[in-house]
Amino acid sequence: MRNWTRWLVPIAGLLCFALAAPSTARAGTDVDDVVSALGLTAEPADYVVLVDTSGSMQADGRYASVRRELATLVKGLSAQDRVSLLTFDTSVSPRFRGVVGKNAAAVLADLPARAAGEHTDIGAAISAGLTELERADTRRLAALILITDGKLDAPGSKYARATSSAWKELKSRAAALGAGHQVAAYAVSLMASTDAGLLKKVLPQATEVSAAEVGDRFAEVGSDLVRLQAAQALKSELSQPIMVNWQGDLGAALADGSPTGITLEFVSPYPHVPVELSHLAVQAPPGLQVALAGLPEKVRLDPNGHATVPATATVTGSAGPAATVGLTATVTSTWAEVLTGDLGLEFAPSLQGTAAVAAAPITLPPALLPAVAVVAAGLAAAVVLFLLVRVLVTPSLSGLLTIRRQGRHLADIVLDGRRMRLAAPDAVADLAGLGGSVAGSRRGGKGQRAVRVNLRFGATSARGVLRDGSSISLGELDVEYTSGRRRILDKIGLPRPDAAGPVGPLANSPDAASLSPVSP
Template identity: 35%
Template sequence: MKHTSPSWAFRFGRGCAVVLTAALLAAPVTAAHAAPGGQDPTRAEIYRALALDQAPGDHVILVDTSGSMAQGGRYSTVRSTLRRFLDGLTPKDHVALFTFDSRPEPRYIGPAGDTARIVASLPSRPDPAGDTDIGAALNTALTELGRDGAAPVASVVLLTDGEHHPPRGSRYPTASGTPWAQLHQRAQALTARTELAGYALPLSSGATGADLLGRVVEGTSVLRPQSIQDLGGYLARAGDRARARKAAGLLAGDADRGVRADWQDTGGTDLSSGSATAKLTLRSTTRHLPLTVDGLRASLAGPSVAIAGLPGRVTLEPGESRTFDVRLTGRLAGGPLPYRRTEHADATLRLTGRVGSAWERPLAPDVGLDIPRAVHVERKSVPLRATAGSVVLLPALAAALVLVAVGSWLWWRRINRPLLRGVLLVAPAFGEQLPDRVVLAGRRGVLGPPAVGGHGRVVGRLRSTEQGPRTDLRIWYTPDGSTARETVATCAPGGRVVVGGMSFTYVADPGPAPASGWPR
């Protein structure tokens, strides 16, 4: 593998943890978007935007110092290339450096940041008579990571060139069995409360015990350099994977967050003129991840109303809101009523577009972004209103109603007040006075017989009988002419009624008048 310079490793990002502490998670961070020219940001830029160097992590480094490490310059290579891994850490990280041969020995336990001091704590040469007790070394690493106050993220880096070859009396006499199962259980308990990653680097082409770390820490990455000279590159890869896991842990909090849309005009958009302006707000709910919406389109279902004014692509910083002025064109159905009024309607807002991030490709495949891909519409109901009808039509409608009423009255009068025919003989009910003769004509007659005096009126009433229709008379009369004292009676053709002391005889077909003549 091609060597990577220490300065590049430093720029590429810091930290080997997987998640940030709760304090960092509580504070939003300004995100980095695509670089100038539309290119995606680099991982280094993303790591800086996420402030990964502010997240503490625990890192245990186990270096084999058995006698075989003196062969081929392995130990000196480990001392020099280990710097590249340590340079990627920050002063907030905690480093525990152990050497192991017949037994593990602590060499440095404290904060990272001073690479020269940490490397200087290593012995100048391996122990020529030392065995290789990998089980005891892993036991020491788990004990260190299980201490009180340990960071919520951790990694174990194992560098060894030989198989597990413990000294007599070791708790791990073989490479399997109950003691190793207990180590695995302890690692699982740690994983339940922290993010634990393992990196094993075998330093020889022959059989080594590096794979034993994978039996204890699940998901361990076993890197296999072709030669000891590739160790630096593999250490840089281990650091990069740790930083990617650290970013993944941080971005996991944005998994269920995305883009929300809200219609601002809640009072009802006025479409009386056929067009109107409203406001639509898009809001990012992520805390760390920048989002983009591509192919953004809006429409209203229900009334035939079109929406324009949204850009095809919208970019949002974490937690950012952007409000757009959109143009609505269309009309509300006025219905059959012609008078002036306000129509109301509720349309359904629909938004299309795919939510993504400029960070997806740089972080793939180590970090997957599980974010909602569709824009979530918070209020789908959009109120609309419009003035319909005409003010001019209201008087016309009133006039039409008056005409209908008059026509109905005339029709009713024609049906219920037939033309009067015949004569009405009026005389005192008691006495021998000759009757007055009142000729009936028109639809209403006035009674004022000169001989008997008084005042009254008479109208016809059409009735249906078995013999056919006939006209009865309704007679109102008062002797002194006062309408307040009028009495009424109904008289059929040929009949006689008494009203107000006067006798009224209805002669429907009187024939010719007598020779002597009747008073009219």
């Protein structure tokens, strides 16, 4: 394909461009500037042309006009461009496929002299055009051109109804082409009402060209292909956010309650597109206010450029445990009109990058410090008093807990202190899994020792108050409490009172029922 800028001169033509109307003269950047900045050069392309040769094309000299305009189109192509020329009516007929070379007239040599077909199978024509583009040697850039003056008229064809599954299959084939090719498509209507627009069912990006527009936009086909190159090159580039790096401690500004100097670094991710930021504003969570003083009205970023902006931050309010602030801005570019208008791209850059704001420590006015000290001293005294009372109320432990299984003695646990955690003696494997606690109790009655136990053994637990000489069942185990005094009396041979279970006041207390094992 020859240098595409040559085709901007007004010449008679057949087609309009696919992506946008021709660029009008305007100040600033135009398509030529963008193409030049991207370093794009013309490259060979494939042109697939589908010409209606049904009998109606003979009326009013339409077919002769098409032949003349096609000759002009071919002459504008590069010698390396390839053309696939097909005609369609009741069926599709290939007329030429090959590079233009030095003899452009050969491309059209096999066109029929007259259009004499009976029907107009537009679907079959589009299918044949897609087949040409699906060839393994198809170039990356391609144009598909459909020219007709009639309605879909294809009796017996699988494309006879535009709602058929065959048309859906055409759309799927076209979508698959988009993975490796940039295709500009044109639906040229030589009459006011035709079905050329059915091409848009298959290639949604297709541009519909009316008969009145044909002569004015012929030269734009080549430039459209270059625009497709440019759009593809810039699409992924524009999806990246502009980075903002914050330097400075906003948490310190909140804690001190005074302005703090910070630095903002803006980094452009765009290798080609220049941008300008204005209306910079802080985005903070509810309850936190951040004001930046000293920001410029505009920040300009050249391609792959960065800019450092000093500012003064004032932070007030309340910051949560993970509070962050960001920045918003209006982003414009001298390329914006070309990007959105000529290339059909979306230009809506965002800013990315936040700064953490640590919560400020709680500080008290000096006048409140004496009162706080008094309250703290009172709380400390209350804690000490509580611990002292607990020690005095809880009697000291003495004696043994004797553990038996079905009358067989397993172990004696010596009690000491006021509270103990229980654990199985290391030497008694049968008691593995024994645990719980024991504490002195004043519930034994006048002159009698007692302990409060909370015991676990495997899946069984038991709790209650044991008087001197009484026991509690813990699954297969019996746990008996014997006080130190009782042990001395036993040694000198004095008889025990009946200690088979709780007696006296304890027998009628809630603790009496709690001597039974408690299932988990």
